[in-house]
Amino acid sequence: MTHLSTLKLHQLRLGELPGDEAARCQAHLDACALCQARHGHQAEVRREFEAMPVPLAIVRPRWQRVALGAMPLLAAALVLFALLPGATPPASAPVDEAAPGELPARVDAAVDGDPVATPEAVAAPEPAAPTSASKKPTTRTKGASIPRLEAWVEAGESERPVYPGESLGAGARVQLRYDALGKNFVTLAGRDSNGVVEVYATIAAGARGLQSAPFAFTLDDSKGEQAFFALLSDTRLDPEAVKTALSSNPVRMDGAIVTSLVLRKD
């Protein structure tokens, strides 16, 4: 077999190759020093890429950039209006206050065109209550980290990220994608609205970058909010310790980075 092409190496890492081809490519990769070096180089680029700020031009669609560019003019016009004799001050804009137990809304995923569903990448301890992005769209400020846990839902012949605020119905198939951040293990777990915690699996982390969980979920007909957790660790975590940690409030898990997101099902 000749060397793996650069594109094949990427597709292998991204899990985009069919099963038999992936196995063939993986076997070559395991035996080929050159391809391993190239694979390692790709991992380095991935790390560098993740440290780079997301360009504003990528995050915001063009019309928003134009609108933002016009904001100073609008502000100047408002000041001018306020200074005019006889002008009445405009009513205060409603302040978006975070409810107790919720994180204040930060990046506006919807506004930014970011469809990621309520991911809150946090190092333990976690916020007191599961942050419901389904209630408030989370926002990502410039320079903030890229989400480490995403939920995708099957949509026809393809898949798409779950939108902020979206409720999923019975039968929806949800796929989790996580970034292990270079840790050795990823433990996937869930907590329902009754506080019942399930530990689904502990997975040996693969390459860096977003990886699909090796299984998906089909939602049944019960209702409520469901939190998902990815616990990133260098050693395999004890499932009982994970259950205890995720049942506590706030969540504390020594030796693990805890990432979570919340889905709502109506």
Added chain:
Amino acid sequence: MSAGASMPPSPAAAQPPGEPRPALRLLPSPRESRDHPVRSSAPTVHGDLDIPALYRRYGDLVLGRCRTILRNDADAADAMQDVFLKLHRFRDSFRGDASPSTFLYRITTTTCLNRLRSRRRRPEDPVEELPPLPSSESVLDALAVRQLLDELVDGADEKTVECLVYHFVDGMTHDEAGEMVGLSGAAVRKRIATFRASLRDNPPPWMEDA
């Protein structure tokens, strides 16, 4: 109960008796396994390409590609952004059956080769003065990539240059390179052979494999 009732027992089934039934039970689907990885398709939002999602997932692929061809960090970062901003323009050419990585790889290659051509036309910014990056995802070493892109391809038409890059720099087979440029594998082989024959000096040893 949903269709999940016919599926294998979920982790929830192992719940000790006496504990409350989860309000939202999640049933692992047998359709996803390591043997059948999740099919990836281009993230779309309301029928349009979701550029931020594509950027998050494939940005490193594009960046690495830009670096390999342009061999300059600043140019590569600029070209990467350019590629994603161009996606709206190319969305109609995106075929639903092509993987997004292939689609992006093709656009990135075209974008970078165009930049390389225009850079070559600017004498104030000669390519020869750019230091080669220390390591690469290419099957060729950095000097061979530089030799191919800066010295050998002068005069070759755009499609032939793409064939050369996909085959020699990326290590694609003739058939794979053909899929990228819209030619048959045999046509790619012929173009490469013709190009090699056109070289006045002896072709470099790494080109013997053509």
